[in-house]
Amino acid sequence: MEIEAKDIAVRFGAMGLFDGVDLAMRAGEMVGLIGPNGSGKTTLLRVLANLRAPEGGRVHYAGRTAAEIGPRELARRIAYLAQGGSVHWPMRVEALVALGRLPHRRPLQGLDAADRNAIEQAMTAADVASLRKRTMAQVSGGERMRVLLARALAVDARVLLSDEPIAALDPLHQLQVMELLRAIAGKGRSVIVVLHDLALAMRFCDRLVLLACGGILAEGTPAHVLTDAHVARAYGVEVIRGEREGTPFLLPWKASGISDGGVS
């Protein structure tokens, strides 16, 4: 298992967010982490990335804890793409993508051939190579997200944890990013992606984890997780379903009036 989380509990002060969360990731698998606002998707992703210590439970990376692996090695093993994509200085696209190579570099050392190669591949994969000389102030919102995705890909990690990477994108770029994530999983990497778009989650992910009601409400294949009952309970919406080219899809349609998914 690339990542194995057991019995994870997170509390903010007295308020419990979730507990008893188990999650295991195999290589080559693309897992969608879904759930309503406030259900703890981002927090769980941060726990998996070792950015936050859980109040209960533990996470193993290929059988070892984060402390046993060490921060540098862990940084090479896990790439994390944060939500929102804040960039504080208008650096050039190329230099920004190169930040993904920081875990691989020794102090006072420039980029070597392997670094340059990884940066080129990441930029090509995320379709931002043509923007390389622009600054981050000169790219659109969608381009910005793809640049940040390229930064995460440049780490060349075995696991990619990605928090709502398609939230700011138009439909074409949403599809492109999902296809890209699929392709990354196809190369034997593990991808966990936090998603709000149930239709894309259903179509692109091997497995879904539905976080709601203070724990994992459902886990398994998209068809098993995205049942009418689960969606109504977690999100409080009714969906309509259809099929296209043999692939089922769903569309949130209207409020169902039943929901106890989030904390609020």
Place this chain on the structure above:
Amino acid sequence: MTQAAAVEAVEASVPPYGLLVAGLAILVVILWCLSLAIGYAPLDLLQALRDVVNGERTLAALVLTELRLPRALLGCFVGLSLGISGAAMQGLMRNPLAEPGIIGVSGAAAFGAVTIFYFGLAGAWSLALPLGGIAGAAAATFLLYGLSGRGAGTMTLILAGVAINSFAAALTALALNLSPNPYAVTEIVFWLLGSLADRSLPYVWLVLPLMLVGWGLLIASGPALDGLTLGEDTAQSLGFDLGRLRLQLIAGTALAVGAAVAVTGSIAFVGLVVPHLLRPLVAHRPGRLLLVSGLGGAALTLAADIAVRLLPIRPELKLGVVTAIIGAPFLFALIYRLREEA
């Protein structure tokens, strides 16, 4: 301007990093030599150098080693300290309005030196003054660690810095208030204005080791500051320990700026304006800005200190006053630009 043209304009305006560092270093060396050559008494620099090398204690040799050399060296080192720490603080806070004094160390160092004046120890032993300043900076650093701790975020750090600055300013005001005679008040106030004049070589040897360690700590933080461009979570996911980074930057700034203020008083705006002016030339990369901003700080401080001596105003203007008068309009421009961007 079309977008393509704008992109080309950006490309053209960013010089290669090595060239930029070399250019600034040459500028610093030229200004350093000018600083040695310019003064109130006419000095045959070559003759003075010959005398110093031959060990002859002529007037020219004394002027060079006792007056000009410490002044030029301190101008260079103090400017370097302010420039690097300004860039480091702006990188840590991810805010172009941060400056070296933001963590309170410079205010505390100034108060430490004022205490020495207050108790009349400044005349008793020449190194008492800088040592008092260093003690003030050290006390502020420990207080800062105590207040903000290892786990605290950047906001706590800023608040702790504000609190320490206010407290140091209050204590400085108290010292002025309780001052036994007007002469002591004048002495303290003039020292606080910041100057490189009449500092001796032992001052340089006292603060240089502290500054060297400080510069080292700050410049070593470059990759982490680059990573921090993407926010704290991403920086951490790239393998950087943010708690350790904060400690490293506080220690580096405290050593470099604390030592600088201890010998010169406060030199305003260098640490704020220089990183901001030079940032576009390193394509906004926080790690690369550190050394570049240090060299820029050294150049600006040396240039301002030369200007102070060339201006026909006597007694000479204090360096801190001149940098503030030049620096404040830059701040106006900066605020105006930030408003436009918002």
